[in-house]
Amino acid sequence: MALSIEDIKKVAHLARLEISDADASATLTKLSGILRLIEQMQAVDTTGIVPMSHSQDLSQRLRDDIVTKTNQREAFQKNAPVLGNGSTESAVAEGLYLVPKVIE
Amino acid sequence: MLQTKKISSVELTQTFLARIAQHNPSINAYIALDEAKSLAQAKAADALIAAGKASPLTGIPIAQKDIFCAKDWPTTCGSKMLANFVAPYDAHVITQFDAVGAVNLGKTNMDEFAMGSSNETSYFGGVKNPWDVERVPGGSSGGSAAAVAARLCAAATGTDTGGSIRQPASLCGFSGLKPTYGVVSRYGMIAFASSLDQAGPMAKSAEDCALMMNVMAGFDERDSTSLNREKEDYTRDLAKPLQGLRVGLPKEFFAEGLDASVGKVIDEAIAAYKKLGAEIVEISLPNTGLSIPVYYVLAPAEASSNLSRYDGVRYGHRTAEYTDLMDMYCKSRAEGFGAEVKRRILIGTYVLSAGYYDAYYLKAQQIRRLIAQDFVEAFKHCDVIMGPAAPSTAFKAGEKVDDPVAMYLQDIYTISTNLAGLPGMSVPAGFSNGLPVGLQIIGNYFDEARMLNVAHQYQQVTDWHLKMPQGIE
Numbered sequence: 172m173a174l175s176i177e178d179i180k181k182v183a184h185l186a187r188l189e190i191s192d193a194d195a196s197a198t199l200t201k202l203s204g205i206l207r208l209i210e211q212m213q214a215v216d217t218t219g220i221v222p223m224s225h226s227q228d229l230s231q232r233l234r235d236d237i238v239t240k241t242n243q244r245e246a247f248q249k250n251a252p253v254l255g256n257g258s259t260e261s262a263v264a265e266g267l268y269l270v271p272k273v274i275e
Numbered sequence: 276m277l278q279t280k281k282i283s284s285v286e287l288t289q290t291f292l293a294r295i296a297q298h299n300p301s302i303n304a305y306i307a308l309d310e311a312k313s314l315a316q317a318k319a320a321d322a323l324i325a326a327g328k329a330s331p332l333t334g335i336p337i338a339q340k341d342i343f344c345a346k347d348w349p350t351t352c353g354s355k356m357l358a359n360f361v362a363p364y365d366a367h368v369i370t371q372f373d374a375v376g377a378v379n380l381g382k383t384n385m386d387e388f389a390m391g392s393s394n395e396t397s398y399f400g401g402v403k404n405p406w407d408v409e410r411v412p413g414g415s416s417g418g419s420a421a422a423v424a425a426r427l428c429a430a431a432t433g434t435d436t437g438g439s440i441r442q443p444a445s446l447c448g449f450s451g452l453k454p455t456y457g458v459v460s461r462y463g464m465i466a467f468a469s470s471l472d473q474a475g476p477m478a479k480s481a482e483d484c485a486l487m488m489n490v491m492a493g494f495d496e497r498d499s500t501s502l503n504r505e506k507e508d509y510t511r512d513l514a515k516p517l518q519g520l521r522v523g524l525p526k527e528f529f530a531e532g533l534d535a536s537v538g539k540v541i542d543e544a545i546a547a548y549k550k551l552g553a554e555i556v557e558i559s560l561p562n563t564g565l566s567i568p569v570y571y572v573l574a575p576a577e578a579s580s581n582l583s584r585y586d587g588v589r590y591g592h593r594t595a596e597y598t599d600l601m602d603m604y605c606k607s608r609a610e611g612f613g614a615e616v617k618r619r620i621l622i623g624t625y626v627l628s629a630g631y632y633d634a635y636y637l638k639a640q641q642i643r644r645l646i647a648q649d650f651v652e653a654f655k656h657c658d659v660i661m662g663p664a665a666p667s668t669a670f671k672a673g674e675k676v677d678d679p680v681a682m683y684l685q686d687i688y689t690i691s692t693n694l695a696g697l698p699g700m701s702v703p704a705g706f707s708n709g710l711p712v713g714l715q716i717i718g719n720y721f722d723e724a725r726m727l728n729v730a731h732q733y734q735q736v737t738d739w740h741l742k743m744p745q746g747i748e
Contacts, residue, residue, distance in 0.1 A: 250589070
């Protein structure tokens, strides 16, 4: 099935990727080529075949419900991005990460 | 040589660092170096050796693909998104090398988030193939590949999701092994497609790969897909004769699409195996051609999910100007990811989106089973499978960069083993027009020791793995 510019924009929004009109049209060409490649799958009869999600037939391991990690907040927050919008400070305060206000 | 004290680890590390200073500007294999850290590890290794506590890799300088988190080292995965990221912890693979006193020589360049077959998608610039600097080294482990080929390290680590160890090993002329899925822990290895990603060694010879495997492999409870198996000595079978070995040749690996001069080199390698006592068996892997379409559904689907963590909130790139949270996410991700990564996120998001899931994702998983079953059937008739690792020798930089589908076809012979979860190797088998050609050896599940034996015996009667590119002596 053929892709449209609107499809590209919709998928880009779902993927949280800003995309300009020019980029969307260039992307459309390349993605259509890739989808044509993928379409080769449709010629295969897969009736009754169990989907294979993983190469090893394993069940998930369980572990005891005990603390295994130590608190490394300070070390982790050293990698926080720069706040932006004019500020060159790190986007953290009092051990929390700073983001734009999400509730009024 | 280290243990007989002919040379110290510090001297060896200094030698490599000097070679890197001389050659890296033209090859761009390393994207992070830290002389002080490397030399401190070398000094500690020399103390271990003096105390008689050395193992084979103690004091050996190893290049680490920049996909592995190494504490206090920049860890970028070749992306602008992580350009300023300094890992706060060690990947399991790094811990394993540290534990035996190996030296981390530096972090190597790679395709962004391991998505590429030419190393041209790296934010830090392309890597040059030491055999011809106008050509690509392959990818995604292109920096590690160029470093091994140009002798800018003793050995290197790589990761292989669709061929990212074996295709560059073929294009750069050295030995590389992708183990059975689950043998090497993925803890601290930045995720691309989690059901396919597997780390492995890249080194001059099969014997070196075996020594690396002894360090890298093993159970790790921090990776939920790490397999709890008994520790193996991967060098145990190296010396075994190959008399009676059944080598399967899949006819699909020698069909249309294979460069004739590459095919000729592979035929000669097969002839050498016959001389070593191997028996050749014709086999078929009928669904080989479908491995690329299946992979380009499954890998992007898993990647689109894995890469959703890069949101500009806790680490990674955040855009300079934004209005609200949605705007911050969309701009940060649009700026932080390169074109190929964005393409794969879009494909993955599309095939997983409402209405298309069954037609693409489920269908791909069903065909994945057919591909895996092809191998099960084939291994009833042979012990190992051989063929080319890549359809051509190294191509010129820029040649395929605007045609993703042509680039994807580079991995036609390697992807099916990732889908099946099988181990695969590439070993140097000769040259075509002065460029290296790799022979691929595919083994059954957990058959790494046998594959290393098969490769090692070939390397006892050939010297392709000892050839070095000119101009970098």
